[in-house]
Amino acid sequence: MMRGPTYKWKLHVRATGFWIALAMCGMFLLAIFADFIANDRPLYARINGQNHWPVLESLTGQGTTQDTLNYSIAEVLILPLIPFSTDPSEGLNRYEPPLTSSLKYGRNVYHLLGTDRIGRDVAACMVYGFRKSLLVALFAMFIAGCLGVTIGMLAGYWGNAARIRRTWPFIVWLLFCLYAGFLFANDLVAGWIWILCLSLLLLLLPFVLSRSTKGHGVRMPLDDAVLKSIELFHAVPALMILLALTALLSNPTLWQLAVIIGLLKWTTVARFMRGEVLNIRNLPYVQAARISGLSHVKIMLQYILPQALGPLLVIFAFGIASVVLLESTLSFLGIGVPPEEITWGKLLSQAKSNTKAWWLAIFPGLTIFLLITLLQLSGDEIKRNLNPQD
């Protein structure tokens, strides 16, 4: 039984690499345990000798009865690090500077990073905003990664020499797609599906007709097609496309926004993957695998993909950084991000309307900057580990 090449993940972790890894772990822990770090309710309370775990219970869905408890008479009360949720706190404490004290459950607590326009605790908002940014970025990069890796792999592996022995399966497939589109969208508004399919057909038709050679099937210039379409995607600034798209969708959810960003970002991954596969394809072990008669699918998945994974991780780290930047730019501008969502960009944008609130200008921007820097540092660190000689 043939086995794929074995790889040793050499981890030359330097001191900086260790700190970066630690920071990344801390980041993920912060995002996962955001509810325990910033919450309105106490972590633990003992009232009349009874033990209560309000945060935990609210997470498991039993928390509704806990609201009636009077925590101010508790014998033992452990509050989270940031004892506020993202709801506006009671009273008129809008635009409070950092370290303003306020009363909670009969105890003195502090707004560590102040409050915003409607009296929300900035620190709490930032913890939840962080979780949201990270989720959106990961989701968007997941979509971009799936698309980009597939397209880049196909383009790099086949180049312009992809031969299709039989054309009829493609034509049948195209007709089937058209028919499926017809079945699922048979109303007047569905004209756009036809435009899409027609443009696809128009793009494919010249290749199907002109490059057909007798007995050798049809040559598909896959590489050229992919490169050209990447070029098309880069023709307009991504921010412009994103703004137009999100505005057209009028009220997209954060997930829809992530999908749109993912659909715009695949080009970076695909271009990189194509280059990487072009190099790997000519390595001796891949050629050996081809000679031994392994199927193309197996070579692509078991021989080339693992070799390309390391460099892909670098692109992924940089990609996440750029998605975080895009998302926070959009929410800063107030376009495409639903009004009820709390994000870093939105917190920062409040500083524009009230120049007195320096904490709103500093902290959210600083965390965006730190997150981006951290992601870029980790990308560089992975790159350095992959080729230590550079």
Next chain:
Amino acid sequence: MLRYVVRRMALVFPGLWILVSSLFILSKMVPGDPVLAAMKEQSELFSSADFSVSSRQYAQKSAQLGLDRPNFYFSILPATYDRQLYELPPFEQKFALELLKENVSWDKIQSLVKRVNELQDIEPDSTLQSESRLALITLSQWPADPKVLMEHAQVLMSDLSLAPRFQQAAKEIRTTSKALNANGGTKWQQFLPQIIWHGSDNQYHHWLSAVVTLDLGPSLVDGRSAWTKILLALRWTLLLNLISLMLAYGLGILLGTYAGWKGGSWDRVFQFAMYILYAIPIFWLATVLVVFFSTSEYGSWTNIFPATGIWHTSSNGSFMSMIGGNVTQLFIPVIALSVHLLAFVSRQMRSSMVAEKGKSYVWHARAFGIGERRIFWKHVFRNASSPLITMLGTLIPAAIGGSLVVEVICNVPGMGRLMFDAIFGNDWSVVIGVVLISGVLTMIGTLVSDVLYKWVDPRVSL
């Protein structure tokens, strides 16, 4: 070379075509009725009292917006659908479509449409009974549910104050819709596609020809031509980007070359600083500059820059005089925009400098006894700076995107600001114009940088 330029230009047009088409597709994918939205905007929204006008108003408005035309040159519909469907007014079309989905035959729908239309001629005056008034209102909204149709037709039928021809119509509606209830089942023809050809009088054709003839129409907000607005705003964006790019290139080449050539501790400091500058989000930098350095909020010494957002754009002065009047306004936007570009350019310059420095031709030149200064200027610097030219192609979209944010924060009356306002005002003709213009700018930028690259480095084959 010329062949290459022509070939590249030829690629620009399909690119723009796809861009325009996808914008069209997207505008069709938007949920919500654009006709209703337009009517709402002009506060023509009908109250339910004057229902008979509302349907006609709707048809009028959609004809005015050109939205009553079919979407594309042809449409593919189930074989059971009739092509007369497209000749119906919008409300009736929706009604018929709903019923067609329920497998109602076209003849029955046609008769229903005819009868309900007849009923709309009833004058909704005070002599009408309140029940039948309600039934009329409901029917005028074209309910596609046979049960609802039947019930309300029943009410009208039993209203003896109505003219006999209306009663007859109501009776027919009732019998037809009653038969619909019993009817059912799927016909196999429904799964058979049928192509209906609409000719060139469709929305896509009109959209495309409007873009080709560069006629975006008036801006929906103030009625001025969308192109004039965009071109007026474009001057500021170009000015801003030009100054920032020049600053970034000048300083970036200087810093990057020095760091790459000298190396050592200065290089390390440089790398660290550029790493940080590169990661600073533009909108944060601009906000911090605006908040801290253009107000006297934090002591007078931080109030370095003039307050942003006060632009002297008198319409009679020339552009040059306008620039002169607003020089102080450009400080913050230029700084915010050029910092990111500077980091990008200088890092690139440094790395290509380091790469060239270690190449064997440098040692060769040294071995020949050529002076360091000559090696630097004549060989290393020349070779290292050619990648900067290709970078221009990738920098232009980044600069346009970045200037959008900066313009919004600092209130520069440029293209980004215009786009931002247009999005909030649903001013689509302006949005599309801006997207097209930025696409064209990017394509020109890429083309120019490619040609320049070839000119600088003749080894490159295009």
